[in-house]
Amino acid sequence: MGITFQDVAYTYQAGTPFESQALHDINLTIADQSFTAIIGHTGSGKSTLVQHLNALLKPTSGTVTIGDRQITPETNNKNLKPLRQKVGMVFQFPENQLFEETVAKDIAFGPMNFGMSATDAAKKAAEMLDLVGLPAELLERSPFDLSGGQMRRVAIAGVLAMAPEVLILDEPTAGLDPAGRREIMGMVTRLHEQQKLTVVLITHHMEDVANYADHVIVMEHGTVAKVGQPSEIFQDVEWLQKRQLGVPETTEFAARLQKRGFKFTRLPLTEVELAAALLPQLPREAVSQPHDE
Numbered sequence: 232m233g234i235t236f237q238d239v240a241y242t243y244q245a246g247t248p249f250e251s252q253a254l255h256d257i258n259l260t261i262a263d264q265s266f267t268a269i270i271g272h273t274g275s276g277k278s279t280l281v282q283h284l285n286a287l288l289k290p291t292s293g294t295v296t297i298g299d300r301q302i303t304p305e306t307n308n309k310n311l312k313p314l315r316q317k318v319g320m321v322f323q324f325p326e327n328q329l330f331e332e333t334v335a336k337d338i339a340f341g342p343m344n345f346g347m348s349a350t351d352a353a354k355k356a357a358e359m360l361d362l363v364g365l366p367a368e369l370l371e372r373s374p375f376d377l378s379g380g381q382m383r384r385v386a387i388a389g390v391l392a393m394a395p396e397v398l399i400l401d402e403p404t405a406g407l408d409p410a411g412r413r414e415i416m417g418m419v420t421r422l423h424e425q426q427k428l429t430v431v432l433i434t435h436h437m438e439d440v441a442n443y444a445d446h447v448i449v450m451e452h453g454t455v456a457k458v459g460q461p462s463e464i465f466q467d468v469e470w471l472q473k474r475q476l477g478v479p480e481t482t483e484f485a486a487r488l489q490k491r492g493f494k495f496t497r498l499p500l501t502e503v504e505l506a507a508a509l510l511p512q513l514p515r516e517a518v519s520q521p522h523d524e
């Protein structure tokens with residue numbers, strides 16, 4: 232399901248002395264089945280933007296088109312339930328929202344709330360636990376006995392149980408160690424590829440943007456500063472560094488080599504790309520194998 236923003240602005244507490252404009256002049260498209268990363272400095276409007284993707288917030292002006300639904304400032308709050316089902320939102324630290332006594336009940340909560348029978352919801356919970364890569368024996372455990380990474384996957388399973396077409400993740404790896412981060416990102420990629428989910432990811436990890444996303448939106452001061460593929464966005468290293476956004480380590484290394492005279496038609500994002508670009512430029516003796524001697 233694709234999503235389009237047309238001239239969207241959003242002001243918190245509009246019409247009060249505390250009003251503050253968080254978004255302005257937003258025009259963008261998130262294509263069906265794409266994997267979009269949203270990056271930007273803290274306070275640039277990323278979380279506010281994604282809350283428009285399932286009409287948790289409605290624009291103060293402009294239109295957000297989500298599939299075949301148009302959301303405007305006048306949209307009635309009453310008929311938004313089907314939309315919330317189609318666009319699943321995983322907030323920061325989603326494990327804080329776990330509350331049931333067992334993992335199974337927690338995952339089944341959403342579907343039952345939407346009218347599914349207890350038996351079907353229990354089946355769904357088992358399926359979803361498997362989908363997020365956790366073993367069935369966790370179903371009857373308390374969610375609070377699990378590791379941080381496992382709790383987070385249970386919370387994501389609860390969102391997936393609603394069978395969304397779009398999955399929004401607000402910094403899903405925050406606070407996890409590198410192994411936990413790889414597990415979550417691997418799981419998200421699997422969902423994107425196998426379930427054909429449209430994924431929208433807010434992240435501060437440029438390696439994740441380089442490795443997983445096919446589309447990037449850079450937010451700055453409440454509006455879109457740049458959009459493009461990761462390979463395009465990461466070409467302008469100085470532009471990103473000025474915004475304290477950084478680039479993948481490999482790209483940064485290649486940019487330093489470029490200053491020392493190495494040539495790149497495009498700055499590489501991955502080690503394989505870097506090696507392919509460097510090998511023809513290295514003196515023969517530098518690339519010869521030890522057993523050649």
Ligand SMILES: Nc1ncnc2c1ncn2[C@@H]1O[C@H](COP(=O)(O)OP(=O)(O)OP(=O)(O)O)[C@@H](O)[C@H]1O
Nearest residue numbers: 243251252253271272273274275276277278279280
């Ligand atoms: N509930 C709120 N009431 C008033 N202002 C808010 C509220 N939530 C966010 N803001 C303001 O809106 C602007 C955008 O905030 P937002 O949380 O969308 O940014 P962000 O890019 O997601 O930041 P972070 O990376 O720190 O999560 C900021 O100036 C913020 O202070």
